[in-house]
Amino acid sequence: MLDRYEGGEQAVLVHVTFVAESAREDLEELKLLVSSAGVNAVTVVTGSRSVPDARLFVGSGKAEEIASAVKAAEADVVIFNHALTPSQERNLERVFECRVIDRTDLILDIFAQRARTHEGKLQVELAQLRHKSTRLVHGRMHLQSQKGGVGMRGPGEMQLETDRRLIRERIKKITQRLEKVEKQREQGRRSRKRADIPTLALVGYTNAGKSTLFNRLTESDVYAANQLFATLDPTLRKFDLGDIGPVVFADTVGFIRHLPHDLVAAFKATLTETRDADLLLHIIDAADERLIANQHEVNLVLEEIGAQDVPQLLVFNKVDALTGVEPRIDYDDEGVVRAVWVSAATGAGMALLEQALHERLTPTMVEEDLCIPPSEGKLRSELYKLQCVQAETVHDNGDMLISVRLPAIEWQKLNKQYGKKLNEFSHEGAEHASNH
Numbered sequence: 001m002l003d004r005y006e007g008g009e010q011a012v013l014v015h016v017t018f019v020a021e022s023a024r025e026d027l028e029e030l031k032l033l034v035s036s037a038g039v040n041a042v043t044v045v046t047g048s049r050s051v052p053d054a055r056l057f058v059g060s061g062k063a064e065e066i067a068s069a070v071k072a073a074e075a076d077v078v079i080f081n082h083a084l085t086p087s088q089e090r091n092l093e094r095v096f097e098c099r100v101i102d103r104t105d106l107i108l109d110i111f112a113q114r115a116r117t118h119e120g121k122l123q124v125e126l127a128q129l130r131h132k133s134t135r136l137v138h139g140r141m142h143l144q145s146q147k148g149g150v151g152m153r154g155p156g157e158m159q160l161e162t163d164r165r166l167i168r169e170r171i172k173k174i175t176q177r178l179e180k181v182e183k184q185r186e187q188g189r190r191s192r193k194r195a196d197i198p199t200l201a202l203v204g205y206t207n208a209g210k211s212t213l214f215n216r217l218t219e220s221d222v223y224a225a226n227q228l229f230a231t232l233d234p235t236l237r238k239f240d241l242g243d244i245g246p247v248v249f250a251d252t253v254g255f256i257r258h259l260p261h262d263l264v265a266a267f268k269a270t271l272t273e274t275r276d277a278d279l280l281l282h283i284i285d286a287a288d289e290r291l292i293a294n295q296h297e298v299n300l301v302l303e304e305i306g307a308q309d310v311p312q313l314l315v316f317n318k319v320d321a322l323t324g325v326e327p328r329i330d331y332d333d334e335g336v337v338r339a340v341w342v343s344a345a346t347g348a349g350m351a352l353l354e355q356a357l358h359e360r361l362t363p364t365m366v367e368e369d370l371c372i373p374p375s376e377g378k379l380r381s382e383l384y385k386l387q388c389v390q391a392e393t394v395h396d397n398g399d400m401l402i403s404v405r406l407p408a409i410e411w412q413k414l415n416k417q418y419g420k421k422l423n424e425f426s427h428e429g430a431e432h433a434s435n436h
Contacts, residue, residue, distance in 0.1 A: 011039045012069050015081045016058060017048040025103065026257065026290065030081040032207075033103075037110050042073040056095070057088045063095050070096050079106055083258070086135045104131060104260045111263065119181050126174045127263045133167050185272065188236075197238075198361055199248045201274045201310075203302065204283035205294035206254030209317040213283060213344035214251040217353075236273075241354065244361050245407035250277065257297040264304060275307040279360060282312045286341065287321035313360055314339035315353065320346050327352050336360075366411040367404070370425045374398040379418060379425075386410055 011034060015027045027046070034041050045066050053059045057080065058066070070078060077099045078092065084102040092100045108128050115121045202210045218237040235251045250273045264271070274280065282298065284291050302308050319325045320343040327349025330339040337356045342349030372380055380400060383389050388406035395401065415422050 009039045009076045010042045010073060012066060012073060012075045012078045013041050013044045013081065014058065014066060014078060015044065015046050016052075017046070018052075019050050025081045027081065029257070030079070030103070033106050033110065034079060037106060037113070039077070039079070041079075042075055043069050045069055052082070052088075055088070055091055057082070057084055057092065063092065067096050070098055077101060079103075089135065103258070107256065107260055108263065119178070122174050122177055122181075126171065126178065127260065129167050129171050129174070131260070133164070133171075182272070197246050197248055198244075198278040199250055199273070199276065200279050200281055200357070201250040201252055201277035202281045202283055203252055203274055203298060204254060205285065205288075205298055206256050208254065208283045208285040208288075208294070209344045210254060210283045211251055213281075213315065213317060213342070214249060216344050216347060216350060218249055241357060241361070243405070243407075244358055244365065245410070247357075247361070250274070255298045255301045257293075259301055264301070271305045271307075274302070275305055275310065277307075277310055279357075280307070280310050280312045281315050283315050283317050285318055286316040286325070287318045311360070313337065313356060316341045317344050319343045320348060329356055366406055366408050368411070368426050370400075370402045370404060370422075372400045372402060372425055374400075376421070376425070379414075379421075382414070382417075 013027075013030060013034060015025065015030060018024055027044070031041060031044075045062070047058060047062050049059070056063045066078060069075070075098060078096050078101075080100070080102045082102060083104055084092070084100070089100050089102070108124065108131060111124045112121075112128065115124045202214055204210050214235070214237070218239050237249050237251075238246050239249055241247050252271070252274055280302075282295070284295055288294060299308065302310075314330075316339060319327060319341050325341065327343070328341050329337055329352050330341075332338045337359045340349065340353045340356045342353050344350075370383075380402065383402060383404055386406055388404045388410070390403040390405050392403070393401040
């Protein structure tokens with residue numbers, strides 16, 4: 001039911017430049033997408049229009065030019081770098097006498113090839129079914145074209161209804177399965193929230209180097225390659241960030257301009273990790289001349305999934321590909337870390353990245369002066385076990401003034417264990433600190 005490309009297919013690419021900036025696509029990006037799908041681009045046909053043609057998208061003259069290119073190259077498929085309506089696809093296939101797919105079909109196919117886990121495959125299938133459900137008539141053209149009376153029309157209409165019903169049932173089953181996955185993920189998120197373990201989600205334009213950076217940070221072996229959408233399935237890894245304590249890094253799917261809405265909806269469970277993160281590491285390919293536009297597109301997707309208000313740390317990756325640029329940390333006017341320049345491939349600047357994370361996550365640390373009476377030796381012992389004691393002074397009356405610095409989660413645990421006592425010790429500690 002769902003078409004998949006076979007390696008080595010010959011394709012004619014079509015790219016149209018429109019007046020409106022919002023309707024424009026990137027030709028080089030289309031070539032990368034086609035290459036990632038395993039299709040050979042034999043020729044590219046370009047043009048320009050003010051608005052798409054309602055019937056053929058490109059107009060009759062340009063359609064004839066493309067048809068000639070298809071015939072000359074003996075192409076198997078025509079790939080448009082734009083979203084086509086079902087009727088436009090059908091009309092163009094009649095003219096070209098071969099398959100026609102649009103940008104959305106192409107991206108969905110790449111996702112289908114990349115999905116490895118059961119969850120990822122379900123998400124991709126759901127997106128494909130939602131997209132294909134609007135194009136069912138496209139697959140029944142031979143039934144529609146039959147002429148000659150009621151007997152010839154009926155079977156086609158019945159088959160179409162059958163297909164629609166089967167798709168609706170399959171969508172329902174997949175949605176139910178993904179809802180179970182979402183509940184499991186939600187339980188994991190609640191557990192991390194209860195433990196106050198910060199989640200740091202890596203986001204960015206596809207092929208910006210997220211998985212390479214993820215592997216470098218967590219010493220993992222997540223698949224990483226110089227191709228679009230190399231990683232689809234979300235991966236979580238716990239990492240000990242020194243005195244900050246444990247954090248969880250989440251590697252997410254790469255974004256792309258005009259990411260299909262069906263895909264965003266299908267990957268809702270995955271993208272929730274991004275929305276609920278404590279900090280987003282926005283990975284940017286510093287060597288890409290489109291980095292500003294790519295950054296803008298990522299922010300648009302973040303807004304679409306409700307993650308626009310999550311704090312961001314910009315990570316400019318691939319500085320090894322730039323001349324005269326060294327790893328560094330950039331600060332804003334208020335002295336807050338804004339960006340870090342690194343190379344995930346070589347490891348350059350990784351120490352600076354950890355320093356930046358420490359600075360951004362420091363508010364999760366608690367610093368207190370505690371005045372503990374001699375009778376509370378158990379609490380003193382507990383503080384030393386946590387390795388959070390910065391200094392200790394013993395007064396003449398035996399009271400111990402202990403300066404501590406520890407993760408907020410550990411402070412909360414102590415509060416639960418010692419109740420009001422800890423607040424009293426903290427208050428008295430502050431008074432002692434001011435008097436000595």
